Amino acid sequence: MSAFPARNKAALAGFAQSPVQRHAPMTLGAITIATVREAVADAGLEVSEIDGLITTPLFPSLGSHAAEDGIALVTTNWLAQRMGIVPVYQENPQGQLPGAVAMAVNAIHAGAAKNVVVYRALHNPGGSYHQNDAPKASGRDQWVMPQGHHGPIAAIALAWNEYAQRYGAGEDALAPIAIEARKNGARLPWSYWKDKPLALEQYLAAPFINDPIRMFDCDIPVDGAAAFVITSAERARDMPHRPVYISAYSDILPRRFGLAHHWPYDEIMELGALGLERLCQRAEIRLSDIDHSQIYDGFSPLSLFWIELLGLAPRGEAHRFIAQGGIDSDSPDGKAVLASGGSLGNGRMHGTPQMIECYLQLARRAGERQRDVKLALACQGVPNMGGSVLYSADAY
């Protein structure tokens, strides 16, 4: 028996991605219903055949915005009621997309559900996404907010500058990440940045938000939803599309307790490496066996961290690797790790672009972008807080 009994026992059978818009005319709930219906149809199923719903409902704003169900986020309870689904299994984990996929795999392998829809819906509330008008800082906030430190951009700026100073990465070191993500995102029909690649001059002309993080190092908040149908490997083989097997996952790791919005670089790398080690043990592969790794890029330094964790460049060298065209998807020698367009090239979709790219390639549905790949990895989030899922074209 495999080290991981659920290996390749569940499979992706279909997907849908809504248009990614800055401010959609429909509510997020309505967008999600339309997207789930489309994903279910893509898998050749009826909505009545869906018996599991899982989402990570997180509305990741730290600002003074109401988190209303159906508007700013969409829980499974909200969705089930509006779609007339009575799920035998529903979960709303607090973590990121790999955790939701992991739950679907586990539920299917355990026989707790047959056909599970995993979805992610994200809302742009308008105004400043993270601006917080609270006159007081209590609980964990009191250790950083009165001091003037707040939000994820501030957190990544400190982590990135520690890397940049330690390894000699220059002020423009991140440009190839944003440019590559936007290049690939510009080719996707649903992307907010469709037909809008980013030129180096535009990247450099945009303001710093938190030095050394520039505006285009940060994904843009959007309205959008993506949905996936996950079912058993056996059932998937009778469905319209080629199954894409879920080989292993590494879900969220226990972070060290510390300050809010403090992502120490060394902890990111230490726990990120542990997550990938765990994934490889479950999948019984080496990182070098993966044909197509899709890295996360909600903030561009995260992509550099993932590149080094995946062993595509030595520790401290990823900034040189990308400067030399190392991730150019149009080069035969490039590692197309941002072929998904990521969050920088689609909009803030929290890991769904990477999952879609893995799915489309392995299901051989990627059209002009089709590559000859068999094992694909979707990486999500800050490496010590996100996770990763390995997909396979074969039920090895």
Added chain:
Amino acid sequence: MSSTVQQRPLPVPDAQSAGYWNAASRHELALARCGQCHMFAHPPGAVCCACGSIEPAFEWMKLSGKGRIRSWSVVRQALLPGFADLVPYVTVDVELEEQPNLRIIGRLLDGIEAPLVPGAPVAVCFEDIAPDVAVPAFRLAAG
């Protein structure tokens, strides 16, 4: 004191933080130290993460306020009330000299043009933001 400064988010001291804010109001940096293993914890949690004690009996110990810069950033957008007139300003991630990886984040009050390098020594200082409320910050220090 300007009205803008008074609008900065004020800390709400609680059972786990009162010692920190009381010391800060006297312009002293005090952090919680586990009464069992004598390791500093910042912030102090419900238990000691160093030794696992569920009765850590944290004590508030005055620190030297000296440390070295691990990283820094220039904040250009005020996402918090009361900082609009202060941007752009520098925040520093400081490793305090009392314990490896004991980190604290605060403003560096030397301006955004101050030459910074990793490992640069800093010393704590305090910003008075309301009556009896002072917030730890840093200045570059000698050697």
